Amino acid sequence: MSHLRPDGDAIGSQLALGLALEEMGKTVYYWNVDGLPESMEFLPYSDKISLPPEVAPLIDVAVALDTATKVRLGEANIAACAQAKLWVNIDHHMSNPRYGDMNYVDATSPATGQIIYEIIQALQMPLPDGTRDAIYVAVSTDTGSFQYDSTTAKTYRMAADLMDRGLKIGQINAKTYDNHPYRRVELLRTLLNTLELSAAGKVASWEMLDATRVSLQLQPDDSEGLIDMIRAIRGVQVAVFFEELPDGKIRVSMRSKDRSVDVCKIATIFGGGGHYLAAGIRMAGPIAAAKELVLAEIAKAI
Ligand code: 5GP
């Protein structure tokens, strides 16, 4: 399992570990409460990702991947794993409270996908081609294409090893980054019309109303990564994306340019979490009130 609204690291980690375990003869189910995002359909064997079933099969071990808190797995996943004898929690979020029976939380790792790679190496597990591609996409998407500070020499050595194992680098990057639906660019146009600077130009924010989701027929992952565009503005320290969800709650996505502002700490004030440079919150609306509260805390931190 991985977290709701799964990203590349969530789906990639599920496939990477699951396919290796299947190669060892294990029976593996791949559950996500939001299913497989369209942007990850290109990954080999991604059709194995399904919603958790209402009547769950007997399982021995429940593995949570890339999921900072147990609730972010979603209720249906937790219910489907109620009979599991052992919970394993593998993650790289520093805010992870270690909710498993066994926990492997490495906040120095840039992606859960890299932890999976290290586990596979350490335990001399098989590394089939599907696992190879999934690890690459997991780590590439969580590091902003191997750009963030969290990227280490180990990360590049891992990527080199994946290439030695036959990874088609140009092809997989094109499938990951040059394959967006048109509606995503229409969303970008809408977001740009709401762009605002605050805190003397150190904070850039934009917002999306639920009506935009409806009119552009957006999928949850269509906005993935767009925030990087406003984080890239010269002089901007923190970028924030406010999104009105169908249930009226507000999803806040934050990015910091460097460690001088810890957005995870700000997220934690509102019950969210994440990493120093990338964090998120789900909070009460309306959107204007959420904006005021969060922007005030960011201005204070700056
Ligand atoms: P994103 O902004 O891409 O949705 O999330 C950035 C990071 O913050 C991710 O690592 C994600 O796990 C974490 N995150 C996002 N939303 C939430 C939330 O509502 N609660 C917690 N605990 N973490 C979140």
Ligand code: MN
């Ligand atoms: Mn991750």
